[in-house]
Amino acid sequence: MGIVLGIESSCDETAAALVDSGRRILAQHIASQDEAHRPYGGVVPEIAARAHAERLAPLIKATLADAGMTLGDVDAVAATAGPGLIGGVMVGLVTAKALAMASDKPLIAINHLEGHALSPRLADASLAFPYLLLLVSGGHCQILLVEGVGQYRRLATTIDDALGEAFDKTAKILGLGYPGGPAVERLARQGDAKAVRLPRPLLGSAEPHFSFAGLKSAVLRAKQAMNEGNYTDADLAASFQQAALDCVLDRTRKALELNHNPTALVVAGGVAANQVIRAGLEVLAAQNGLPFVAPPLALCTDNAAMIAWAGIERLGLAGFSPDPLDFVARPRWPLDPDAAPVRGAGVKA
Numbered sequence: 001m002g003i004v005l006g007i008e009s010s011c012d013e014t015a016a017a018l019v020d021s022g023r024r025i026l027a028q029h030i031a032s033q034d035e036a037h038r039p040y041g042g043v044v045p046e047i048a049a050r051a052h053a054e055r056l057a058p059l060i061k062a063t064l065a066d067a068g069m070t071l072g073d074v075d076a077v078a079a080t081a082g083p084g085l086i087g088g089v090m091v092g093l094v095t096a097k098a099l100a101m102a103s104d105k106p107l108i109a110i111n112h113l114e115g116h117a118l119s120p121r122l123a124d125a126s127l128a129f130p131y132l133l134l135l136v137s138g139g140h141c142q143i144l145l146v147e148g149v150g151q152y153r154r155l156a157t158t159i160d161d162a163l164g165e166a167f168d169k170t171a172k173i174l175g176l177g178y179p180g181g182p183a184v185e186r187l188a189r190q191g192d193a194k195a196v197r198l199p200r201p202l203l204g205s206a207e208p209h210f211s212f213a214g215l216k217s218a219v220l221r222a223k224q225a226m227n228e229g230n231y232t233d234a235d236l237a238a239s240f241q242q243a244a245l246d247c248v249l250d251r252t253r254k255a256l257e258l259n260h261n262p263t264a265l266v267v268a269g270g271v272a273a274n275q276v277i278r279a280g281l282e283v284l285a286a287q288n289g290l291p292f293v294a295p296p297l298a299l300c301t302d303n304a305a306m307i308a309w310a311g312i313e314r315l316g317l318a319g320f321s322p323d324p325l326d327f328v329a330r331p332r333w334p335l336d337p338d339a340a341p342v343r344g345a346g347v348k349a
Contacts, residue, residue, distance in 0.1 A: 002075045002315050005099070006308025007060070009052040009092030010084025010112045011138070012036075012043045015304035016056070016063040018074065021312050023122055025305045027066035029059045038178045042168065049087030056095055071103045076322070078311030081109035082330030083139075089329040097325050106322030108311040112302075113335050116268040117146055118313055119299045119306035127293050132262035134252055134281065137269035138164030138181075141210050143255045144335060145262065149313045154336035155255050159343075160213035163244060164271045169216050170240050173223050174233050184237050185274050191238030195231040196222050198243040200250070208254035209342055215243055245280050252281065256288050264291040273300040 003026070008015040017028035033051050037043050064070060079096030082089050093109065100107040116135055121127050130147040132155075141163045143156040161169075164181060171180025176187065198218045201211035219240050222229070226236070256265070265285040271277060278294055285292035299306055314320060 002312055003069075003073065004076045004078050004108070004308040004311035004315065005060070005063070005071070005074045006110075006304040006306070006311060007056070007077070007079040007092045007096050008112075008115070008302055008304040008307045009056060009088045010080045010082070011088065011302055012048050012051075013302040014052045014055040014059060015302065016059045017304035017308045018063055018067050018069065019122070019305055019308035019312060021316070023125060023309075026069075027063045028303070028305050029063050029066075030303060031055045031059060034179060041172050041178050043085070045085045045087055048085055049091060052088045052091040056091060060095070060099075071099060071105070074103075074105060076100075076106040076108050076311055076315060077103075078108040078110050078307050078314075080112045080115065080307055081323075081327060082112065082333040084112055084331065086329060086331040089331070093327070093329045097327075100322075101325060107325060107327070108314050109323040109327045110307050110310045110314075111333050111335060112307075113140060113333070114150075114152075115306040115310045117144065117152065117335065118149065118310050119268055119295045120266050120293045121313070122306065122309040123295045123299060124293055127266070128263045130260065130262055131264045131266045131293070132255060132260065134248070134265070134267045135269050136163045136248070136267065136271035136277075138162060138168060140269065141212070142335075143208055143252060145260050146266070149317055152335040154334070154339040155258060155260075156208035156210065156251060157339075157342055158210040158212065160211050161216060163210070163212055163248065164269070166212040166216045166244065167271065170219050170237065173220050174237060181271060181274065184241060185276065187234050188238040188241045188276070191232065191234030191236070193238040193242035195235035196229070196239035198222065198239050200243055200246050203247060203250050206254075208251045208258075210247065210251055212244070212247070215240070215247070241274075241276055245277055248277060249280050249284055252284060256284075262290065264293045266293045268295055268300065270301045273297050
């Protein structure tokens, strides 16, 4: 039975976890940076990198202590090597390299997106390849066919903003603070989702790609015109969330029509914690005769357990070989590097 120490530091969560091949999270610690970034309404890369450097070593020590283990008890060290804020990624990866070298353990450099993509299999042993994955977070919005470990076919991406970013910007417009996604969801419960007419970008288009920049701009215009309309901030939050859901369901439905015969419809990433979006996707899955799988809320946001599990999955591959100690941190790292460019899409795609 393998045990992997996972390290995550790609954005504003510093995390360490120990996971075994029996899908047990033996110990984990996560240090949030919400308070440090809240005054700025978003993540400040320099502050994030400094916090990772200060917190990571104590978190790893505490994680090992909680599990009653030493570094000698683990079979490999896995760390996020990209994509993400490069300063934070480098902190985690350099730490993992040092631990791997000092303990003579294999280093496994993990794509952060692969951590999200495989996290549902940590929670659900019955989830088999290939499955259709909606990966939605603050920096990414994609639909992927997950055919196996390291085998990802991108079916759709955003041509501009990610859904999580749209939630965060909407929260900023409404003065809800940071982190924005949960705040918008809470406020939306008090509002009327039909109160404000907002666009549904790309709704009904032939390809299943996403666009949220226009929706985000429409929220800003609606907020500026609030004195002329008969609606509240809660109505605007609810209307935005409904528009986002309509886009997600329409685009995912279009991807399902591509007939790749997935075993399940799966959602992962930070936005997967949104209960309204989860409920809508569950209905969509049922309409298509598919199981719906979503990781527990704790595995939706950035965490080290998913990185450790991705390491476990990699260890189990035939012909596994560790990554070299000179592996370079990557600010951008697509899961499907061979995917065709999307017309109109920026570098995030």
